[in-house]
Amino acid sequence: xxxxxxxxxxxxxxxxxxxxxxxxxxxxxxxxxxxxxxxxxxxxxxxxxxxxxxxxxxxxxxxxxxxxxxxxxxxxxxxxxxxxxxxxxxxxxxxxxxxxxxxxxxxxxxxxxxxxxxxxxxxxxxxxxxxxxxxxxxxx
Numbered sequence: 001x002x003x004x005x006x007x008x009x010x011x012x013x014x015x016x017x018x019x020x021x022x023x024x025x026x027x028x029x030x031x032x033x034x035x036x037x038x039x040x041x042x043x044x045x046x047x048x049x050x051x052x053x054x055x056x057x058x059x060x061x062x063x064x065x066x067x068x069x070x071x072x073x074x075x076x077x078x079x080x081x082x083x084x085x086x087x088x089x090x091x092x093x094x095x096x097x098x099x100x101x102x103x104x105x106x107x108x109x110x111x112x113x114x115x116x117x118x119x120x121x122x123x124x125x126x127x128x129x130x131x132x133x134x135x136x137x138x139x140x
Contacts, residue, residue, distance in 0.1 A: 046065050047068065048071040048072075048073045050069050052072075053071070054073050057076045058075070058076070058079060060079045061077060061078070061079020062080075063079075065082070065083070067084070067085065067090040067092050068090065069088055073090065073091070075092070075094040075095065076095050076097075077097065077101055081100045082094075082101045084113075085104045086109040086111050089109065090106075091110045092105065092109060094112070096120055097117055099116070101113075101115060101121075102123075103123070104122075105125060106125045107128050109128045110129045113130070115134045115135065115136060116135045118137045121139070
């Protein structure tokens with residue numbers, strides 16, 4: 001009985017962690033050194049609904065995420081080539097270790113973006129609060 005209870009508890013914890021592995025985007029970002037421009041979100045984006053707190057992890061890269069108004073999102077993109085759309089009124093924190101990531105921060109959004117791999121593109125709308133740190137260089 002104790003083993004069954006421990007297994008149930010472990011399953012509950014595992015269900016609370018969002019791990020995403022999406023297929024690569026139709027148009028890859030390009031080689032390091034190329035400048036990527038933030039564009040529309042793919043249809044397969046993981047969405048954090050308004051009023052929710054979401055934590056996304058993308059080990060393999062090439063994932064897409066959208067944070068609705070009033071949501072709080074944390075994104076850890078180890079593989080790079082991730083896309084983030086942060087709506088007005090949302091708080092978004094993104095760490096792109098693999099580089100080549102894109103972020104769109106709408107007016108009224110708070111965005112903290114760390115691009116350790118470099119070559120990231122950020123579109124910061126009027127009235128958005130954007131902080132971008134680019135350790136790998138060639139970010140725009």
